[in-house]
Amino acid sequence: MSEEFKVEIVNPEKSFLSKEDVTEVVVPAFEGEMGILKDHIPIISFLKPGIIKVYSKSEENKYFVEDGIVEFKDNSLSILTSSIYNMSDLDKNKIDQIVKDAEKESSADNIDDQKRYLIDQKIEVLKNLNLN
Amino acid sequence: MASLDDLKKRISSVKSTQKITKAMKMVAAAKLRRAQENAEKGRPYSEKMNNIILNLSNGISDKENAPKLLTGTGEEKTHLCVVMTSDRGLCGGFNTNIIKKAKQYFQKILKENKILKIITVGSKGYDQLKRQYKDNIIEKISFKDSKNINYFDADKVGKIIIDRFEKKEFDVCAIFYNQFKNVITQIPQEQQIIPLKSNEEKEANSDSSYEFEPEEDEILSNLLPKNISTQIFKAMLENSASEQGSRMSAMDNATRNAGEMVDKLTIQYNRSRQAAITKELIEIISGAESL
Numbered sequence: 093m094s095e096e097f098k099v100e101i102v103n104p105e106k107s108f109l110s111k112e113d114v115t116e117v118v119v120p121a122f123e124g125e126m127g128i129l130k131d132h133i134p135i136i137s138f139l140k141p142g143i144i145k146v147y148s149k150s151e152e153n154k155y156f157v158e159d160g161i162v163e164f165k166d167n168s169l170s171i172l173t174s175s176i177y178n179m180s181d182l183d184k185n186k187i188d189q190i191v192k193d194a195e196k197e198s199s200a201d202n203i204d205d206q207k208r209y210l211i212d213q214k215i216e217v218l219k220n221l222n223l224n
Numbered sequence: 225m226a227s228l229d230d231l232k233k234r235i236s237s238v239k240s241t242q243k244i245t246k247a248m249k250m251v252a253a254a255k256l257r258r259a260q261e262n263a264e265k266g267r268p269y270s271e272k273m274n275n276i277i278l279n280l281s282n283g284i285s286d287k288e289n290a291p292k293l294l295t296g297t298g299e300e301k302t303h304l305c306v307v308m309t310s311d312r313g314l315c316g317g318f319n320t321n322i323i324k325k326a327k328q329y330f331q332k333i334l335k336e337n338k339i340l341k342i343i344t345v346g347s348k349g350y351d352q353l354k355r356q357y358k359d360n361i362i363e364k365i366s367f368k369d370s371k372n373i374n375y376f377d378a379d380k381v382g383k384i385i386i387d388r389f390e391k392k393e394f395d396v397c398a399i400f401y402n403q404f405k406n407v408i409t410q411i412p413q414e415q416q417i418i419p420l421k422s423n424e425e426k427e428a429n430s431d432s433s434y435e436f437e438p439e440e441d442e443i444l445s446n447l448l449p450k451n452i453s454t455q456i457f458k459a460m461l462e463n464s465a466s467e468q469g470s471r472m473s474a475m476d477n478a479t480r481n482a483g484e485m486v487d488k489l490t491i492q493y494n495r496s497r498q499a500a501i502t503k504e505l506i507e508i509i510s511g512a513e514s515l
Contacts, residue, residue: 102272104375104457106265123437136276137437138446161447163276165434170272174375174450 097130097167099146101155103176109155111148117169118145119162120217134165139173141214154179156221158214182221191218228500231493235486242482248314249475256407256468262373263404263461270458273451277420279434280444291441293386293448296419297395302339304394304418305329306385308401308459309349310467311368316474318402318410318467319348325412326400330357341394345381345460373460375453382453389418401459402466408473410466417455420448 099117101109118127120142128135139160146153160173177186197203198211281294307326309319333340342361344350350364363384367377385397397418402410436443 100268100272102269104266104269104378104454105262107268121437126437133435134433135435135437136280136443138443161273161276161443161450163272163279165279170276172269172272172276174379 095130096148097169099169099171101144101171101173101176103173108173108176109146109153111146113148114146114169115149116145116147118143118147119171120144120157121162128162128164128169130167132164134163136161136163138162139171140210142217143179144171144176156182156217159210187218187221191215194218228493228497231489231496235489235493238482238485238489242479242486245475245478245482249472249479252315252468252472252475256465256472259461259465259468260404263465266458266461270454273447273454277444277447277451280440280447281420291445291448293389293418293452294420294444297392299395300338302341302394302396303333304341304343304385304388304397306343306345306381306397306399306456307349307353308399308456308463309344309346309352310463311347311366312467313348314474315467315471316477318470318474319346319352321410321412322400322402323349323352325414326353327356329398329400329414330360339394343381343384346463373457373464375457378457378460379453381456382449385418385452385456386449394418399456399459401463402470404462404465404469407469410470413459413462415455415459417452420451 095115096113097115098112099109099114100107100111116127116129118125119137120126120140122138122140125142126137139157139162141158142156144155144157146155156177156179157171157173158175160171160176163170163172194211194215198208198215203211305326307322309322313319330340330342340357340360342353342357344353344361344364345366347364347366347368350361350366353361365381365384367373370377388394389397396416398414398416401413401415403413405411
């Protein structure tokens with residue numbers, strides 16, 4: 093029996109990625125990283141800033157997301173996000189730029205705790221990337 | 225009868241108008257293709273979003289404490305209408321159709337003695353509504369400066385709406401836009417976004433119980449504002465495709481009409497020229513005969 097399921101990543105502008113032969117997806121869910129395999133029970137969850145890893149038999153892709161929702165149902169995983177970057181497209185300069193913007197946002201006074209937490213999370217994830 | 229010179233001037237002026245409308249048609253056609261592509265690409269997101277929310281709201285157990293964005297405030301006193309039009313004219317009945325649809329809705333509300341508030345998106349809508357509903361318009365938004373439609377703009381509109389909702393400024397919110405069907409047909413749409421009402425009652429797949437992380441109501445309260453921005457974004461995409469389509473067919477018509485007019489004027493020009501020649505000939509002949 094095959095272990096593959098379908099994943100679809102969409103953002104408001106277009107369908108970002110659609111694959112039929114995925115074996116595992118790891119998403120940065122709100123309460124920790126979550127690995128999804130075939131025949132997972134239906135689930136809806138939020139994403140926090142982090143890395144989505146999509147594994148198939150032949151390859152492994154990584155994407156950086158800032159927010160989003162995942163829905164898994166009937167062996168089809170949908171990820172809706174408003175900002176997503178392919179990791180191979182991100183270079184150091186671009187990451188630095190995003191980090192800088194985020195730091196500026198985080199230092200503003202008028203944001204609530206949850207938002208600040210998310211932004212800090214984002215900075216942390218990106219900084220860790222930089223080290224690699 | 226207009227003189228020959230006048231006719232000549234008119235013909236050349238119609239011809240140059242025709243050139244403009246022809247160029248506009250081509251530009252609209254090129255833009256239409258892009259806008260249409262964007263609209264089609266944007267559909268999966270809003271559809272998925274809608275699906276998730278439907279599944280969520282079906283599964284929600286505690287209806288009383290559900291977020292207000294989903295269930296409404298329990299009243300229907302103040303209506304907020306978001307009328308989405310274009311920033312530019314010369315696109316046939318595009319703006320007028322939306323306004324017409326919106327005005328019907330306005331009249332219905334006012335007749336029921338409810339309070340009407342309007343937000344216009346796009347300057348043409350404001351221009352057409354300000355005469356009659358000046359006091360009802362609480363905000364006008366225009367994205368003249370942004371070249372392409374982007375989610376960021378839609379999000380801004382969404383935030384404005386949610387802000388006002390949280391301040392309890394209205395109970396029901398509807399958006400008006402043109403749905404793109406094909407180049408000649410655009411359907412003016414009225415869509416209620418607060419409280420959320422699904423257009424077609426989908427059969428509830430309640431057998432698939434979801435696992436939620438975090439809790440359902442937390443997901444919903446996060447998701448619903450996003451959904452509003454998404455719906456607005458969808459409306460903006462549909463609108464821009466419709467605008468270009470509508471402009472294209474309007475300009476096509478204008479070009480054809482200009483062509484007809486040129487033909488008519490040319491015949492008239494030739495006839496009056498011939499008449500002048502005949503008249504001169506008669507004068508010469510009758511002059512010669514009298515000698």
